Amino acid sequence: MPEGEQSSLLVVDDEPFNHTLIKRLLDAEGYADVSFADNGRQALDMLQESNFDIVLLDIEMPELNGFEVLESIKADLNHRHVPVIMISGVEDTESIAKCIELGAEDYLAKPFNATILRARLGACVEKKRLRDQEKSHLEQIRTEKKKADELLTVILPSSIASELKATGKVQPRGYDKVGMLFCDIVGFTNYCSGRSAEEVVTGLQTLFTKFEEITTKYNMEKIKTIGDEFMASAGLTNPDYEPLLTVVKCGLEMAAAAPEVSADWKVRVGVHAGPLVAGIVGDQKYQFDVWGDTVNVAARMAGAGNPGAVTMTHDSWLEIESECQGKMLGKMEIKGKGEIDVVECTGLQ
């Protein structure tokens, strides 16, 4: 099938005789979709109503001449990319120059010559095809970029992702008070033995999805998962005036949710609040992470507690005891800290 058959053409000429002549020439070239306008105004109306691939435009017409129609087309954001071929007198170099200046793609001199008409239309169709292709490639690149950006915001907290996109790096920062939460599954190793990998991962997926829902509800930030451990923060990228209470509430909800997901799941939650440093490490695989004593203590608390409870240091407990129920677990040897009084929170008051 000739290329021309797919292109829709609008021919604007006030001479009915030219319509017949052009129609015959275009028919012979395989251009089946050809519309005709008798004057400039009609042409502009037709352009508003339907899309054309190429406009053939006579210069000399009553009412609106070819220059005026061309200017209107080029001033219209929706149609300015439609290539326009002017129909001119053969020696009319000044008009041709003016049309090119106004944005015409090409010109056809009268009397029409079939070979030249074929060449001009062919080149125009090809150029439009290339331009459309380029446009669609650009669109594709934009879509891909959007996807990549979205992926980045999924992997990283949105404020961190924006900084990374804008500047290409993320400045590490220190925070005065952030609530940290660690949650791990009791007896996970035992659970794994005797189950297929698919079953284990599907179970973890369901549990962690539920945990993500809970952290989102508390306006917290999931930092990462490490094996069966889920790590989240409060007051890091979203402001939180009581980060410790937030992580305690979140921890209690997680502990309650785990058995609902699967009767086999029981979790231990450890929390702590205090200063820490956050940033991105790695250059090829970005990982937003947190460091500091606060993080270590919260992790230790998770290891020290009982299933179904939220464990914290006694100092932390004093901050939230007015709103929580709990009991002393007594002194515990915490690695790197010596003996510390540890309290487990079992519910809210």
Place this chain on the structure above:
Amino acid sequence: MSSNVRAYNKASLFLLLLFTFVFSAGNLHADYKWNLPPGLPEPVIPQSNPMSVAKVELGRHLFYYKKLSLNGKMACATCHRQARAFTDGRVTAQGTTGEIHPRNTPSLGNVAYQPVLTWAQPKLTRLEEQLLIPLLGTQPVELGMAGKKKIIVRRLKRDPAYHSMFQAAFGDNKAVSLENMAKALASFQRRLITANSAYDREDLSLAAERGAKLFFGERLNCFRCHPAPFFTDSLTHVGLGFKEIAFHNTGLYNLAGKGAYPPKNTGLHAHTGQPEDMGRFRTPSLRNVAVTAPYMHDGSVPTLAQVIDIYAAGGRGPGRSNPHKSVFVSGFNLTSIEKSDLIAFLTSLTDETFLTDPRFSDPFTNPLK
């Protein structure tokens, strides 16, 4: 040994300081930002007149200042109109007293890249000197300020706005002087860079693309004297080993069959007296050529189509057999369609933004915000 090392260190420290001083003094305005389109080299700027934003803005105010003419009727901009790429559309220029200039007003677009100025002045290389000719010259009278240098300075000093602009540009109380006026005007003209045409944007219409093939082809040989990207073979810029200075006889005249040009317009010959320099003029750039009609050094060709006809014929009338004619003006065959294509290409060298850029416009009607 150690004292030698110390002496060497002292010497190198001294040299370093000296270099730092010379370098920083010579590049007082080295941080001037041209913001040139990619690929365009920087123009050569005289060390004695580095570019600065304040100087360019003062220069613009001087360029449009009618009090720089004897009767207050003309400014530089009267003959160098922005909408026409800083030409006047006249066959030849007319001075403030009505005197007719023998030459067509040349465009100022990319004048900073011209190694020699005006149509045929091999020794005139600095805008600071050239602009004094229209200002103070008497043959012909242009702005008509011959012998009135003090009046110019007095007029500028009397205007507080100019006084403060001079101070901003040159930084002292005695800044208002003819020399500084020339420096500012030169800086403004060097800023008139034009390189944003459809050709530069690689956005040629199909007709212009065919014209480009003709232009850069060996059948027509246009590009021999009008090579891209400046479209002239008379060129200088930073990084160019030596200035390319070119004057050509294009076969427009052949008076009495002896190769002569009309007496007031003999071109390079008027300066060198060499017979072979008869009728040789500097190659003008073809950028914005569609808006700078009429053409040639004497404005004797009204349209681009006629210019092409002349080159197709290998010169004009008897000029075709001018013995000093350039070898590249040897004629060619061109169909009427090809001629239109070539004109479509030349039209695509028009830089619309240059013709309307507010930074180059009349500050009295279009002040910058």
